Amino acid sequence: MRHIISILIENEAGALSRVAGLFSARGYNIESLTVAPTEDSSLSRMTLVTRGNDDIIEQITKQLNKLVDVVKLIDLAESAHIERELMMVKVKTSEATRAEIKRIADIFRGRIIDVTPTTFVIEMTGTSDKLDAFVKSIDETTIIEVVRSGATGICRGEKGLHL
Amino acid sequence: MELNGAQILVQSLKDEGVEYIFGYPGGAVLHIYDAIFQQDDVKHILVRHEQGATHAADAYARATGKTGVVLVTSGPGATNAVTGIATAYMDSIPMVVISGQVPSPVIGSDAFQEVDMVGISRPCVKHNFLVKDVTKLAETIKKAFYVASTGRPGPVVVDVPKDITDPNIKVPYKYPRKVIMRSYNPAVEGHKGQIKKAVELLLSAQRPMIYSGGGVILGEASRELIELTRTLGYPITNTLMGLGAYPATDKQFIGMLGMHGTYEANMGMHESDVILAVGARFDDRVTGKLAEFCPYAKIIHIDVDPASISKTVKVDIPIVGQVKPVLTQMIEQVKESKKQPSKKALAAWWEQIDKWRSVQCLEYDRESSLIKPQYVIEQLYEVTKGDAYITSDVGQHQMYAAQYYHFDKPRRWINSGGLGTMGFGLPAAIGVKLAFPEADVACVTGEASIQMCIQELSTALQYKTPVKIINLNNRYMGMVRQWQEFSYQSRYSHSYMDTLPDFVKLAEAYGHVGMLVENKADLRSALEEAFAMKDRTVFLDIITDRTENVYPMIESGKGHHDMKLRVAPGTPTDRELA
Ligand SMILES: Cc1cc2nc3c(=O)[nH]c(=O)nc-3n(C[C@H](O)[C@H](O)[C@H](O)COP(=O)(O)OP(=O)(O)OC[C@H]3O[C@@H](n4cnc5c(N)ncnc54)[C@H](O)[C@@H]3O)c2cc1C
Numbered sequence A: 001m002r003h004i005i006s007i008l009i010e011n012e013a014g015a016l017s018r019v020a021g022l023f024s025a026r027g028y029n030i031e032s033l034t035v036a037p038t039e040d041s042s043l044s045r046m047t048l049v050t051r052g053n054d055d056i057i058e059q060i061t062k063q064l065n066k067l068v069d070v071v072k073l074i075d076l077a078e079s080a081h082i083e084r085e086l087m088m089v090k091v092k093t094s095e096a097t098r099a100e101i102k103r104i105a106d107i108f109r110g111r112i113i114d115v116t117p118t119t120f121v122i123e124m125t126g127t128s129d130k131l132d133a134f135v136k137s138i139d140e141t142t143i144i145e146v147v148r149s150g151a152t153g154i155c156r157g158e159k160g161l162h163l
Numbered sequence B: 001m002e003l004n005g006a007q008i009l010v011q012s013l014k015d016e017g018v019e020y021i022f023g024y025p026g027g028a029v030l031h032i033y034d035a036i037f038q039q040d041d042v043k044h045i046l047v048r049h050e051q052g053a054t055h056a057a058d059a060y061a062r063a064t065g066k067t068g069v070v071l072v073t074s075g076p077g078a079t080n081a082v083t084g085i086a087t088a089y090m091d092s093i094p095m096v097v098i099s100g101q102v103p104s105p106v107i108g109s110d111a112f113q114e115v116d117m118v119g120i121s122r123p124c125v126k127h128n129f130l131v132k133d134v135t136k137l138a139e140t141i142k143k144a145f146y147v148a149s150t151g152r153p154g155p156v157v158v159d160v161p162k163d164i165t166d167p168n169i170k171v172p173y174k175y176p177r178k179v180i181m182r183s184y185n186p187a188v189e190g191h192k193g194q195i196k197k198a199v200e201l202l203l204s205a206q207r208p209m210i211y212s213g214g215g216v217i218l219g220e221a222s223r224e225l226i227e228l229t230r231t232l233g234y235p236i237t238n239t240l241m242g243l244g245a246y247p248a249t250d251k252q253f254i255g256m257l258g259m260h261g262t263y264e265a266n267m268g269m270h271e272s273d274v275i276l277a278v279g280a281r282f283d284d285r286v287t288g289k290l291a292e293f294c295p296y297a298k299i300i301h302i303d304v305d306p307a308s309i310s311k312t313v314k315v316d317i318p319i320v321g322q323v324k325p326v327l328t329q330m331i332e333q334v335k336e337s338k339k340q341p342s343k344k345a346l347a348a349w350w351e352q353i354d355k356w357r358s359v360q361c362l363e364y365d366r367e368s369s370l371i372k373p374q375y376v377i378e379q380l381y382e383v384t385k386g387d388a389y390i391t392s393d394v395g396q397h398q399m400y401a402a403q404y405y406h407f408d409k410p411r412r413w414i415n416s417g418g419l420g421t422m423g424f425g426l427p428a429a430i431g432v433k434l435a436f437p438e439a440d441v442a443c444v445t446g447e448a449s450i451q452m453c454i455q456e457l458s459t460a461l462q463y464k465t466p467v468k469i470i471n472l473n474n475r476y477m478g479m480v481r482q483w484q485e486f487s488y489q490s491r492y493s494h495s496y497m498d499t500l501p502d503f504v505k506l507a508e509a510y511g512h513v514g515m516l517v518e519n520k521a522d523l524r525s526a527l528e529e530a531f532a533m534k535d536r537t538v539f540l541d542i543i544t545d546r547t548e549n550v551y552p553m554i555e556s557g558k559g560h561h562d563m564k565l566r567v568a569p570g571t572p573t574d575r576e577l578a
């Protein structure tokens, strides 16, 4: 099953490599990983998407917790949560295709944020599934590049990951 | 007080109560060595190879319970230390390794003797630090000792760039008495509800088994383990790392379990209905084939590291906490409980265990005219009255030492279990002897292993650490040869050496006493003579039966109930047939 693990980690050099190294050393897979500082500059927040059965996820969370720099973590899949990913897609356009691409982007609530005579850059946020669906719905041969941030997420309601 | 970085480092070690640093100098740590030179409180032991420093410090920690300390230079000094760091990591040994690093401004430029020690060591340390600011040095050292020695212990590397120890930059010094790390809070007490459930299950057992490991030694809980075991009257088995935590000469002790464990311990595990695992981590050398592991048992597991719990074997009642307080609570509850173990069930269980015991799985050919390795260990046990510190290398000799030297006290058996590092034994013996100068210290080794850190014979002379080296010389990498005999139709591919050194001359060349023992009749007197030479390091080169194998054995892929015995139960021995 897919799990989104959200981690508060000391904002120290090497923190990222500790997490990435743990996953490669123990053969766990990482689907995506995002990191950025939080409102407290001494802490970073990492969001990691992984897959595995319950036993593997249990080991992953235990091993992550065991890293000395990890302050706290939460498996978002365990409770109601919101997931978002940012994507930018650059597509080739022509007179004939522009309107259609714009129409599809609108359906997915995407925004066109850069326009040249031959290209569009479309910005879109949503769950990873929604972004996948958008990419599938446009003509593959028109895609120049796809850039995705990887998923991040947050718990619904008052529950949260903080000190 | 204003000190420079080098002085801060040395003073911090002193304030931490460090007695010995095991190390080797080089460019990146010259400032530190200069500070060491100018004081006498912290004693530096100069080894002959950085691997030796790590094993000596590690064994010092295993024998004393204190944290071992290592100092190496950058680049090759640091990489030479890696094997020893990994060895300590696998066996959860508290150790602080200070490695020199190139000056901060040139880090990342492939400077002379630069390696990314933080990166290289990351997968085999509990934690590591790169010091970036001399004003944080003392605090970092404190954190390193705190992390290394608490929770599940382990090695911590502190990488110190040369500019941090610059003699010209002085800053105020104060060694913190305590550090708090918001990201690191190891468990201590176990969960009360879980402990209660565990005690109830334990008291309702029909065929109980206590399986204890290195965590009992690391957690100084031998006394509590003994009390609980005796109060319950249950059989107990120890892992290789747990030997000595429960007295091996006690009647409730049924030997080591696992690959080369006893028949009774492994059969007992297999048939048991309730297992209490204490500070043991269900290693694959212990469990054998997982699918066949303890099919009838409910398992209670006490461990300070949540990640050890249900990692390979799913357990029924996990208890996260230090063994000592958890066992103390269990003892209280067992004593107070109205429910007591069923006398009838327990008597039947012991009867069954005694039947397995009567197989005498550790018997060997005592009449052989050759020197059997088992015989050497038995003689060593008698000559040292079972009270020596025994360090070991890795191979058959290690297993013989574990099986035939009956450890009655914790911290007496010093070996590399998790990584299985050949070369560990000799530097380890030096580390132990420094900690306990009055005690008998013997290194049980093989002719292959001893050559991996043989250079430390020179260290032993310099620091007058008179250890006894018991070289079980079978002219083979016996453990490798045994596997090749069993699994590769005796194709002994590169498991022997044609050109062994003359170990007696070698010992003499290093300034020690060398003794060759070729006849069984000479063994006892040679051992007595060696141990009588209190102030000399003695190398006993003992020519043993080269075809001997370690039994019993669970071959890989088999379960506990499927042991290979020297003699199948009920079959007459060769001698009886002849
Ligand atoms: C050639 C060879 C053959 C071997 N054959 C065998 C064999 O036949 N049988 C055998 O048993 N081993 C054997 N080993 C050793 C094996 O590889 C493992 O090292 C060993 O079994 C692990 O022992 P352990 O389970 O006691 O764990 P350890 O490695 O000692 O780990 C200790 C456990 O206790 C926990 N712990 C630590 N401190 C505390 C505390 N204060 N409170 C609570 N928990 C704590 C830790 O988290 C950890 O889970 C062999 C090794 C070699 C090299």
Ligand SMILES: Cc1ncc(C[n+]2csc(CCOP(=O)(O)OP(=O)(O)O)c2C)c(N)n1
Binding pocket: B393, B394, B395, B396, B397, B398, B420, B421, B422, B423, B445, B446, B447, B448, B449, B450, B472, B474, B476, B477, B478, B479, B480
């Ligand atoms: C550094 C290292 N290299 C290789 C091995 C694999 N290995 C395990 S036991 C062994 C042979 C040990 O031979 P010896 O020291 O003579 O001991 P014996 O088994 O003969 O008693 C080897 C090569 C190891 N454990 N450590």
Ligand SMILES: [Mg+2]
Binding pocket: B395, B446, B447, B448, B472, B473, B474, B475, B476, B477, B478
């Ligand atoms: Mg050998």
